[in-house]
Amino acid sequence: MRERQRVLVTGGAGLIGHRLCTRLLARGAQVVCVDDLSTGSEANLTDLCDDDGFTLIRHDVVDPLPALGAVDLVFHLACPPSPEYYLGRPVHTIRCASEGTRNTLEVARRSGARYVLASTSEVYGDPAQHPQVESYWGNVNSVGPRSVYDEGKRYAEALTMAYAREYGTDTSIARIFNTYGPGMRVDDGRVVPAFIDAALDGRPLTVFGDGTQTRSLCYVDDTVDGLMALGDSSWRDPVNIGNPHEMTVLDLAEIIVDATGGSRSVEHHPARVDDPVRRCPDIGVARRELKWTPRVSAEEGLRRTVSWFVGNRRHPVAAARAVADHAV
Numbered sequence: 001m002r003e004r005q006r007v008l009v010t011g012g013a014g015l016i017g018h019r020l021c022t023r024l025l026a027r028g029a030q031v032v033c034v035d036d037l038s039t040g041s042e043a044n045l046t047d048l049c050d051d052d053g054f055t056l057i058r059h060d061v062v063d064p065l066p067a068l069g070a071v072d073l074v075f076h077l078a079c080p081p082s083p084e085y086y087l088g089r090p091v092h093t094i095r096c097a098s099e100g101t102r103n104t105l106e107v108a109r110r111s112g113a114r115y116v117l118a119s120t121s122e123v124y125g126d127p128a129q130h131p132q133v134e135s136y137w138g139n140v141n142s143v144g145p146r147s148v149y150d151e152g153k154r155y156a157e158a159l160t161m162a163y164a165r166e167y168g169t170d171t172s173i174a175r176i177f178n179t180y181g182p183g184m185r186v187d188d189g190r191v192v193p194a195f196i197d198a199a200l201d202g203r204p205l206t207v208f209g210d211g212t213q214t215r216s217l218c219y220v221d222d223t224v225d226g227l228m229a230l231g232d233s234s235w236r237d238p239v240n241i242g243n244p245h246e247m248t249v250l251d252l253a254e255i256i257v258d259a260t261g262g263s264r265s266v267e268h269h270p271a272r273v274d275d276p277v278r279r280c281p282d283i284g285v286a287r288r289e290l291k292w293t294p295r296v297s298a299e300e301g302l303r304r305t306v307s308w309f310v311g312n313r314r315h316p317v318a319a320a321r322a323v324a325d326h327a328v
């Protein structure tokens with residue numbers, strides 16, 4: 001990536017987006033961050049706003065973007081990944097994936113920029129193939145409550161490939177698996193912050209279903225490494241960005257309890273509709289084409305995340321500073 005490259009990052013106030021903006025600035029890029037702050041936090045960007053190379057535009061990507069000037073690279077991350085949000089605002093979620101993707105693709109097309117879509121492992125649905133390879137078409141309930149996110153991202157992928165075929169736009173698709181790390185919101189409904197918050201408060205950990213369903217957790221810095229490598233590459237097909245180390249939800253609970261010294265009590269609730277039974281990426285393409293593989297173990301990544309929550313979960317401003325410290 002050449003110095004002073006101008007990069008658009010949508011969803012830059014989120015967990016992955018903040019780290020991505022930080023890394024791009026450190027490499028000498030000028031970063032334009034577009035975020036409506038509906039799920040991200042402006043406090044996350046406190047450490048970036050003093051950088052002359054950083055511009056924050058508060059805007060919802062479902063609406064056409066304001067004039068931004070030419071850009072060299074677009075990372076489209078703006079879409080709420082939290083079940084609490086996309087189940088509560090389903091129409092807005094699917095509009096982020098559909099209209100938001102079209103609006104950002106238009107920016108890339110007009111600028112002749114490379115375009116990286118942040119898709120998701122959710123496009124595989126409750127997979128009948130294990131581990132999941134990029135050629136697998138998935139098993140998604142198109143009318144279920146999760147479809148606004150699952151099918152929204154599948155549509156976003158189809159639209160991205162359509163721009164590549166019809167307009168010659170330089171596109172790529174990252175299928176991101178479960179990402180976690182310092183800076184996560186406690187109330188976003190995902191399993192890692194929910195378990196950590198409960199354990200630190202001495203409350204039972206809530207497990208949906210019997211807990212034998214599996215997840216493959218990727219530490220946020222590893223995910224950002226993968227996105228950066230994809231942005232720098234000429235790879236055009238979908239690529240899994242995730243950690244192939246698979247664990248059950250009960251195993252995850254055990255690691256978090258050990259790291260926090262919290263309650264070992266677990267409360268089982270009915271399984272969520274269409275919740276995947278197994279989730280694990282095949283990262284052969286990423287290893288071969290991007291020379292990328294995750295480096296942070298689940299034990300180490302969760303220890304760092306717990307440490308951040310211990311000091312910052314009740315203090316948003318301090319939390320923003322701590323995110324910056326962890327990103328260095």
